[in-house]
Amino acid sequence: MIAQMVRDFGAKEIEPHKMQWDEDQQFPVELFKKLGELGLMGVVVPHKYGGSGFGYHEYVTTIVEISKIDGSIGLSLAAHNSLCTGHILQHGSEEQKKKYLPKLATAQWIGAWGLTEPNTGSDAGNMKTVAVKEGNEWVLNGAKNFITHGNSGDVAVVICRTGKPGESRNASAFIVERGTSGFSKGRKENKLGMRASETSEMIFEDCRIPEENLIGEVGDGFVQSLKVLDGGRISIAALGCGIAEGALDAAIAYAKERHQFDKPISSFQGISFKLADMAVKVEAAKKLTYRAAELKNQGKPVSKESAMAKLYSSEIAVKVADDGLQIFGGYGYLKEYPAEKYYRDAKLCTIGEGTSEIQKIVIGRAILSE
Ligand SMILES: Cc1cc2nc3c(=O)[nH]c(=O)nc-3n(C[C@H](O)[C@H](O)[C@H](O)COP(=O)(O)OP(=O)(O)OC[C@H]3O[C@@H](n4cnc5c(N)ncnc54)[C@H](O)[C@@H]3O)c2cc1C
Numbered sequence: 001m002i003a004q005m006v007r008d009f010g011a012k013e014i015e016p017h018k019m020q021w022d023e024d025q026q027f028p029v030e031l032f033k034k035l036g037e038l039g040l041m042g043v044v045v046p047h048k049y050g051g052s053g054f055g056y057h058e059y060v061t062t063i064v065e066i067s068k069i070d071g072s073i074g075l076s077l078a079a080h081n082s083l084c085t086g087h088i089l090q091h092g093s094e095e096q097k098k099k100y101l102p103k104l105a106t107a108q109w110i111g112a113w114g115l116t117e118p119n120t121g122s123d124a125g126n127m128k129t130v131a132v133k134e135g136n137e138w139v140l141n142g143a144k145n146f147i148t149h150g151n152s153g154d155v156a157v158v159i160c161r162t163g164k165p166g167e168s169r170n171a172s173a174f175i176v177e178r179g180t181s182g183f184s185k186g187r188k189e190n191k192l193g194m195r196a197s198e199t200s201e202m203i204f205e206d207c208r209i210p211e212e213n214l215i216g217e218v219g220d221g222f223v224q225s226l227k228v229l230d231g232g233r234i235s236i237a238a239l240g241c242g243i244a245e246g247a248l249d250a251a252i253a254y255a256k257e258r259h260q261f262d263k264p265i266s267s268f269q270g271i272s273f274k275l276a277d278m279a280v281k282v283e284a285a286k287k288l289t290y291r292a293a294e295l296k297n298q299g300k301p302v303s304k305e306s307a308m309a310k311l312y313s314s315e316i317a318v319k320v321a322d323d324g325l326q327i328f329g330g331y332g333y334l335k336e337y338p339a340e341k342y343y344r345d346a347k348l349c350t351i352g353e354g355t356s357e358i359q360k361i362v363i364g365r366a367i368l369s370e
Contacts, residue, residue: 006065029152032110039052044059057297068245075197078239087215092215110149113148131161140160150201155177193344193346241317303362311356315356
C-alpha cells in the first residue's frame with residue numbers, strides 16, 4: 001500500500017517537474033510539505049511524536065519508490081528522516097523529542113545534519129568546528145560543508161569538537177535552530193547530479209545556543225553519529241536500489257520499443273544479457289537492504305549489514321545506470337530520455353554517508369573481529 005501510494009504521488013507531483021528542478025537546481029520545499037502530509041517525513045517516528053510509527057521495511061520501500069522516480073528527492077527525504085530526525089529520535093532527551101520531532105515529522109520544519117567539514121570528510125573525527133561552554137550557553141564557531149538542506153533547513157543537528165584534537169570522545173552534538181544569531185547560510189554547491197537536493201555550507205560565528213540544546217552527554221557526539229549513520233546507510237542503500245531499479249525499468253521499456261535491424265533491440269542477446277545482469281544486481285541489492293532493515297527493526301547490531309547494503313547498492317546503482325544508458329544508445333545521452341539522470345544521480349550513492357572505501361573499512365573491521 002505504501003509503495004502504491006508513493007508511486008501515485010510521485011507520478012503526479014514529481015515526474016512532471018523533476019527535469020525542471022534538476023535543470024534549475026531547485027530544492028522544491030513545497031513538495032516536502034506534501035510528503036509531510038502523507039506521513040513520509042517521519043516514517044519511523046512514533047505516533048506520539050507526530051510520526052507514522054512504521055518500521056524500517058516501510059521506510060526502505062518509501063525511499064526505493066521515490067528514488068525510482070527522482071534520486072534527488074530520495075536523497076533529501078533520506079537525509080531528513082535518517083539524519084536530523086533520526087539523531088534526535090535516537091539520542092535526544094524526552095524534551096527535545098517533544099519539541100522537535102512533531103515539527104520534523106510533519107515537515108513543518110525541514111532538518112539538516114552537519115558532520116562534514118571542508119577538510120574533514122571521511123576523517124570526520126578531526127573536525128575543526130568547536131563548541132565552548134560559556135555560562136549556560138554553548139558558543140559555536142566553524143563551518144560545515146556538503147550539508148543537505150544546509151541553507152533551507154529550519155533546524156540542524158551539528159557535531160562540534162568539545163574536547164582537544166586527537167582526544168577520544170572529543171565531539172558533541174547540538175541542535176541549532178534557523179534564526180539563531182551567528183548561524184548563517186553558506187555557498188550552495190553546483191552538482192553533477194542530485195540537483196534538486198540542496199547541498200550547502202552552514203556557518204557558525206559566535207553562535208550561542210542554550211545548554212539544553214546539547215544532545216546526550218558532552219563527548220557523545222561522534223559515537224551518536226556512527227549510530228545515526230548505521231541507520232542512514234540503510235536509506236542510502238535504498239536510494240541506490242531505487243535509482244538502479246528505475247534505470248532498469250526504463251531500459252527494459254526502451255529495449256522493447258527500439259528497433260534496429262528490423263527487430264526490437266531486446267531480441268539481441270547482447271542486450272537481454274545486460275538486462276539480466278542488471279536485474280540480478282537490483283534484486284541482490286534489495287535483499288541486502290531489506291535484511292539490514294529487518295535487523296534494525298529487531299534492534300540488533302547493524303553496522304556491518306548496513307555498510308554491506310550501502311556498499312553493494314551504491315556500486316550496482318552506478319553500474320546499472322551505466323548499462324541502462326548504454327542500452328539507450330545516443331538517446332541515453334540526451335536529457336529528453338530518463339537514462340542520463342539516473343547515471344548522474346547514482347554516483348552520489350558511492351560517496352554520501354561514507355564512501356565505498358569507508359564501507360569496506362567498516363565491513364573489514366567487523367569480519368576480522370568476529
Ligand atoms: C550531495 C552530497 C550530500 C551530502 N550530505 C551531507 C550531509 O547532509 N551531512 C554531512 O555531514 N555530510 C554530507 N555529505 C558529505 C559526505 O558524507 C562526504 O563527502 C563523504 O563522507 C566523503 O568525504 P570527502 O568528500 O571529504 O572525501 P575524503 O574523505 O577527502 O575522501 C577522498 C577519497 O579518499 C578516500 N579515503 C579517505 N579515507 C580513506 C581511508 N582511510 N582508506 C581508503 N580510502 C580513503 C575516500 O574513499 C575518497 O575516495 C554530502 C556529500 C554530498 C556530495
